[in-house]
Amino acid sequence: MSGMWTLVLNCGSSSVKFALLNPASGEVRLSGLAERLGAPEASVRLERDGGRTTHALRGGAYAEAFDVLLAELEALGVRSEVSAVGHRVVHGGERFSAPARITSDVLDAIRACVPLAPLHNPANLSGIEAARAAFPGVPHVAVFDTAFHQTMPDVAYRYAVPEAWYTRHGVRRYGFHGTSHAFVAAEAAALLGRPLAELNLVTAHLGNGSSVCAVQGGRSVDTSMGLTPLEGLVMGTRSGDVDPGLHDYLARQSGLTLSEITAALNRESGLLGLSNLASDMRELEAAAAGGHAGARLAVDVFVYRLAKTVAGMAVALGRLDGLIFTGGIGENSATIRAATLRRLAVLGFEVDEEANAGAVRGQSGLITAGGVPALVVNTNEELSIARQTEEVLAQ
Incomplete structure (x- = not known):
């Protein structure tokens, strides 16, 4: 060495x-x-x-x-x-x-x-x-993880809450998975043969924790996670978006404390809560194929919420040049990718079933047959972190 x-x-x-x-x-x-x-x-x-x-x-x-x-x-x-x-x-x-x-x-x-x-x-x-x-x-x-999203405009990161909550307590949307979103956006630009500065991309980092990001010219302009990593998509054990009134309602109806409710939303919800079976997408896909109703519901809700969020990010970008799937689920689940793209046909996505089925971990590439391109891009947060570490130490 x-x-x-x-x-x-x-x-x-x-x-x-x-x-x-x-x-x-x-x-x-x-x-x-x-x-x-x-x-x-x-x-x-x-x-x-x-x-x-x-x-x-x-x-x-x-x-x-x-x-x-x-x-x-x-x-x-x-x-x-x-x-x-x-x-x-x-x-x-x-x-x-x-x-x-x-x-x-x-x-x-x-x-x-x-x-x-x-x-x-x-x-x-x-x-x-x-x-x-x-x-x-x-x-x-x-x-x-939050650093990449510091470029979001105020219309994307501010909540419609009292001003003092933001100025005194920092209540705003921060976003997460920034290292992964930044890395795969740059990789996708190379695969598409276009400068990153010219592209409007949606990156979907899907795993036990999941988030979507609107990347405009290499900069984050919106993302699905917020103040904490609980907001946004359905995740392994995290609920994603729920009505904020849920806390008060459950506290009154069940006697649970606010901390207990928040803990349940973080650790007992998401895919696990919907399926009442598992938080791992691999197990849920197999169970759903075998007829498990809870597993089928969990997979369907995951896909539905993902597609809705991707479509919403197109508003932030104004023009959509590509969608990137990454993370453990995004890189490995052809089923989730295909189901999501079929729901996004309204935006011009046409899934290439053969290319999608052949895209496995370690193989980045295009998985659409026409229209707006969708790609699988293998994230490498470790390499990105190592390079950023060296940059800091060189300063």
Whole structure:
């Protein structure tokens, strides 16, 4: 090994993705994914030298997944060659419009945003704390999901609520998955053979957490998530949009506290709540094909809400030059992509069934036969985070 090697940690609400890579060349020495954390089926998949191994995580916790990563770095003899650590952080509020080198002040700011991202910022902080303890002699950089969306105009980010709520408490729409939305928009422009600055694109990052973004000339002008990652699309365990009056109504009818209701909307709703079966789209598609009514409903609602939101983003753009599917569901589920495009036929999408069925992880490309192009683009948040980390350290 030679050159600069950056370890990237991407701690999500139920997963940890990691990679040891060279930001300049994109070469990956080690990568992995710990998923379904907190569940009995938790596991970590490691990839290196063209091989793949999977380990069950008996405790299913973030700390256990991190221990597996460190053990693998030790086994490879590369732990000492880590020159920087880049961390994905979901919520940076209005303070961060760019990545930042992690200091005690930056950590305090990330903690202050925990109420805005209760499923994510605590996991991000846990990853930062564990990595700083394991790599105390190297710089650590936070790359914020919200930063990309700081270019949204006020008509997109302001809520119709009392002005003081915004000025005193920061109540506004922030947006998330910014690193992924920015990366796949640039990749799509290259695939289409057109300058990103000339394109009006809708990017759909679909996974356990999902969001859609209107990208105009490479800048975010609107997105589906809001103050927290709870707003917007139906997600794995998150409800997405609901009537704000739901809290008061349920508190009166059920006796639940506001915190309990919010927790249920974050952890017991979405695909899981609709299906009463699972939060994983792979399981739901299989169950729906087998006749499970709840699974069928969950899949249908997911697609319907996604198509409505994509159509709404066309208003923000004024002209739609392409739709991009990415993320775990977006890259792997031909069923979800086809169903969504059929609902969006009104906007000029014509799904190419053969191309769509053949688009699997690792293969980006066009999946429409005519009209407005739709593409599958494999996101690479780890490479983007590594490059942004190096840019911060070079300043």
